[in-house]
Amino acid sequence: xxxxxxxxxxxxxxxxxxxxxxxxxxxxxxxxxxxxxxxxxxxxxxxxxxxxxxxxxxxxxxxxxxxxxxxxxxxxxxxxxxxxxxxxxxxxxxxxxxxxxxxxxxxxxxxxxxxxxxxxxxxxxxxxxxxxxxxxxxxxxxxxxxxxxxxxxxxxxxxxxxxxxxxxxxxxxxxxxxxxxxxxxxxxxxxxxxxxxxxxxxxxxxxxxxxxxxxxxxxxxxxxxxxxxxxxxxxxxxxxxxxxxxxxxxxxxxxxxxxxxxxxxxxxxxxxxxxxxxxxxxxxxxxxxxxxxxxxxxxxxxxxxxxxxxxxxxxxxxxxxxxxxxxxxxxxxxxxxxxxxxxxxxxxxxxxxxxxxxxxxxxxxxxxxxxxxxxxxxxxxxxxxxxxxxxxxxxxxxxxxxxxxxxxxxxxxxxxxxxxxxxxxxxxxxxxxxxxxxxxxxxxxxxxxxxxxxxxxxxxxxxxxxxxxxxxxxx
Numbered sequence: 001x002x003x004x005x006x007x008x009x010x011x012x013x014x015x016x017x018x019x020x021x022x023x024x025x026x027x028x029x030x031x032x033x034x035x036x037x038x039x040x041x042x043x044x045x046x047x048x049x050x051x052x053x054x055x056x057x058x059x060x061x062x063x064x065x066x067x068x069x070x071x072x073x074x075x076x077x078x079x080x081x082x083x084x085x086x087x088x089x090x091x092x093x094x095x096x097x098x099x100x101x102x103x104x105x106x107x108x109x110x111x112x113x114x115x116x117x118x119x120x121x122x123x124x125x126x127x128x129x130x131x132x133x134x135x136x137x138x139x140x141x142x143x144x145x146x147x148x149x150x151x152x153x154x155x156x157x158x159x160x161x162x163x164x165x166x167x168x169x170x171x172x173x174x175x176x177x178x179x180x181x182x183x184x185x186x187x188x189x190x191x192x193x194x195x196x197x198x199x200x201x202x203x204x205x206x207x208x209x210x211x212x213x214x215x216x217x218x219x220x221x222x223x224x225x226x227x228x229x230x231x232x233x234x235x236x237x238x239x240x241x242x243x244x245x246x247x248x249x250x251x252x253x254x255x256x257x258x259x260x261x262x263x264x265x266x267x268x269x270x271x272x273x274x275x276x277x278x279x280x281x282x283x284x285x286x287x288x289x290x291x292x293x294x295x296x297x298x299x300x301x302x303x304x305x306x307x308x309x310x311x312x313x314x315x316x317x318x319x320x321x322x323x324x325x326x327x328x329x330x331x332x333x334x335x336x337x338x339x340x341x342x343x344x345x346x347x348x349x350x351x352x353x354x355x356x357x358x359x360x361x362x363x364x365x366x367x368x369x370x371x372x373x374x375x376x377x378x379x380x381x382x383x384x385x386x387x388x389x390x391x392x393x394x395x396x397x398x399x400x401x402x403x404x405x406x407x408x409x410x411x412x413x414x415x416x417x418x419x420x421x422x423x424x425x426x427x428x429x430x431x432x433x434x435x436x437x438x439x440x441x442x443x444x445x446x447x448x449x450x451x452x453x454x455x456x457x458x459x460x461x462x463x464x465x466x467x468x469x470x471x472x473x474x475x
Contacts, residue, residue, distance in 0.1 A: 044085050044100040046077045047107040051444035052097035054137055054228050059089035059098050061368030073230055091364040094338075099441060107441035114435040117451065118151050119144060123273050123433040126293045127151075130187040137227045138186045138215075142235035142462075143452045145190025145296060149179065149198060150455040152292050159199045160291075173287065177201040180281045180290035182268050184211040186237055187296035189251060192260050193236035197473045204260065205283055207267035212251055217319055218244040221349075222342055231449050234459035236473050238466065253466035258473055271432045295432065303422045306334065310394030316416045323350035329414040332399055334391060336360045340419040341370040348382045355384045355411065357391060357401055391416075 055073035065082040068075055068089060075098055077083075090100045101107050119127050129144040131137075160178060179195050181188045184206040195202035210216050215224060224247050226233070226240045233239045238250050255262060266283040271293050273279055281288040303318040305311060323346040333344040336358035348354045356374070363371045377383040388404035399413040426436055452459075463469055 043103040044083075044087065045103045046080075046089070047099050047101065047441050048075050048077070049097045049110075049442055049444065050074050052095045054095060054097070055230075058092040058094060058367050062088045062092040062364060062371070064088065073228070086364075088362075088364040092367070094367075109438040110441055110443055111436055112439055112443065112445075113429065114437045115445070117445070119148055119451065120151075121295075121434050125152075125273065125277060125279065125291065126271070126295065126433060128295045128429075128434060129191075130183075130185065130296055138224060139226055139228065139231055139233050139239050140448045141185060141187035141296065142190040142233060142237045142239050143231070144448060145187040145192075145237070145294070146194040146235045146459075147452045147455040148294055149191050149194040149200070152179070153198060153200075154455070157200070157291055160201065174289050175203065175286065176289040177203050178290065179203075179292045179294060180205065180271070180279065180288050181294045181296060182271075183296035184208075184262050184264075185214060185296060186212065186235075186239065186251075188294065189255070189260065190235040190237045191294045191296060192262075193254070193258065193469075193473050196258060196260070197236060197475075202261070203288060204262040205266045205268055205281075205288075206262055206264050207284075209264050211255060211262055211264075212248055215244050216248050217321065218342075221245070221346060233462050234452060234456050235462055236469055238462055238464045238469050240464045250466050254469050257466055257470040268432070273433070295429070295434070297425065303418070304420045306391055306418055306420070308391050308393055310399075311418070313394050313396070315414060316394055316418060318418050320346065320417050320419075323347045323352065326415055327351035329353065330412045331355070332357060332391075332411075332413050332416040333419060334358070334416065335419040335421075336363050337365045337419070337421065338367055338370055339421075340417075341366045341374050343417055343419055344383055345370070345373055345377060348377055354382070355386065357386050357389045359388060359390050361387055 053074050055070055055075070057070060059075050060068045060070055064086065065079070065084055067077060067079050067083045069078050070076070071078075085100075087100050090098055096110060099107050113121065113128055115121050115128050119129055121128050127148040129148055130141040157178065178200040179191070179202040181191045181195075181202060181204045184204050188204055188206075189211065192202055192204050206213070218224070222244050224242050224244055226242075237254065238247070240247075254260070263283075263286070266285050269282050269284060271279050271281045277291070279290045279293050281290055281293065310316070320343045323343075326347055327350055329352055331347050331352045331354050333340050333347065333354060333356045336356075340356065340358070341363060344354050344356050363374060366374070374383060374385070378385050386401055386403060389401045392400040392402050392408055394413070394416060395410075397412065397414070398410050399416060400408055400410050402408050430436065462472065
């Protein structure tokens with residue numbers, strides 16, 4: 001009988017295992033029979049960084065349901081219940097101040113240069129100003145150009161106007177100056193004018209063959225706005241609402257009247273801080289020793305390309321200088337931002353046969369006035385637009401587009417402008433010692449005007465004429 005107990009226990013174990021297995025199988029069948037849970041609709045919410053918001057009104061104007069409005073010159077979400085989740089406001093924002101992201105998640109971070117409240121990088125004595133520092137707009141750049149030079153003087157820089165030549169052991173002679181300024185846009189010119197007014201030796205290094213090359217290469221008639229409007233221009237450089245044809249010659253006149261030293265065609269290759277705190281700056285043609293360095297190059301780096309066959313043809317360019325040259329010719333503009341739209345409008349005004357190819361569904365990245373203008377030109381049959389299209393190839397007298405339905409079509413083409421932006425010069429700046437870091441989207445460097453007023457508490461507004469500006473500088 002001793003074998004009976006184990007036998008009974010074994011039988012009970014088998015029965016128990018069978019019951020458990022049956023219950024698990026029933027549970028699995030029920031789970032499969034239940035309809036799969038469907039996630040609810042993804043709700044996107046807004047996040048607005050006031051420090052980056054310029055009050056340009058682009059997001060407000062592009063919103064089809066009037067969700068946003070300006071309050072104290074800053075964008076605000078006032079009617080979220082009317083939001084249709086189109087994200088047009090985010091794409092219209094030129095400064096990444098406004099983003100949309102899934103509710104419950106974190107806003108996407110900003111990748112920004114690491115600078116302090118005085119616009120100095122992690123390299124002592126090196127300053128970064130303008131759009132690349134997260135402070136866009138012409139007036140901001142001009143004001144910062146003056147303020148950083150004042151900060152140098154307030155923190156130990158002493159003027160030494162005597163230049164010393166022939167230092168160093170290599171083939172390049174070394175010119176010694178107080179301040180090396182990289183870039184001749186509004187920030188760089190303003191810094192140079194301040195150096196002159198304050199008795200500092202300096203040199204402006206410009207890789208292009210013209211001053212303010214980014215603005216000078218705007219399409220003819222493009223407006224240069226004196227934003228932000230709630231900020232006073234206390235630099236020595238005239239800044240006011242104008243066209244590029246009006247403002248750039250005034251800046252050139254200031255340079256000529258005062259004798260601002262700008263080295264055109266000199267691209268900076270390195271700027272190394274030495275043990276004594278000075279900087280060894282090397283360009284493509286010369287060498288300099290400076291006590292301080294101002295990087296005022298803006299954000300435009302290497303223009304983006306399409307990477308398609310025929311893009312190396314001479315008819316394909318990333319720069320429109322004179323639209324009148326293309327009167328009567330078939331011209332393609334690739335892109336959907338302000339640069340592309342403004343180029344298309346200028347070409348149409350000049351009498352060109354214009355087609356725009358844009359991979360997006362609408363011109364949501366363009367400012368409202370540009371979007372309205374191109375829609376008007378399309379309605380008048382002055383511009384043809386191919387949305388959700390992309391260039392497949394350029395040929396000598398034609399080009400091939402892939403259209404929204406997937407088909408490909410060849411069109412006559414005499415010239416093409418690929419205006420799809422440029423990669424920021426991050427690698428070049430990193431080579432010069434500028435560190436880039438990710439910050440929360442609400443990261444605020446601080447209002448430009450706060451720093452400017454701290455350095456220039458009693459500064460008056462700059463005149464809007466070259467003669468008036470020169471008088472301020474030269475006394």
